[in-house]
Amino acid sequence: MMTPDTVVPENPDPEIRAALLGLLMTYNESKTGPSGFAPLAVILEDRSSGELIGGLWGRTVYDWLFVEFLFVPENLRGRGLGTTLLRKAEEAAVARGCIGVCLDSFDFNAPGFYRKFGYDVIAALDSPRRGFKRHIFRKFIGTSR
Secondary structure (H helix, E strand, O other): OOOOOOOOOOOOOHHHHHHHHHHHHHHHHHHHOOOOOEEEEEEEEOOOOOOEEEEEEEEEEOOEEEEEEEEOOHHHOOOOHHHHHHHHHHHHHHHOOOOEEEEEEEOOOOHHHHHHOOOEEEEEEEEOOOOEEEEEEEEEOOOOO
């Protein structure tokens, strides 16, 4: 077999990510059985226009919900919308049979918010040149652990 070329595209297309993920999932599932991979979105829509203005995006896989991001517009913060997004995502994860949630937050975002809802910091990544930290959180949910 020939040695493949190694390429670093300047602006990789999202289709590349999907193709790589497919390769990885096929391999992993050959070792572990079905992963249960499914995307999860909980969105905030403007009532008058129906426009997407915020929300939560993640995926459930191997009995865990991995939250990629949660965003509430600055002018709507403090109204419980972040709580609603997080709770609805947790409920969906429990319904999908998940045992926990993993997410991250920069220290200038909302680490205190996640701690308030029972999330524990399991790791932190320093960015000393930039002056902030990224906290990785975990919370067990559901009844089985």
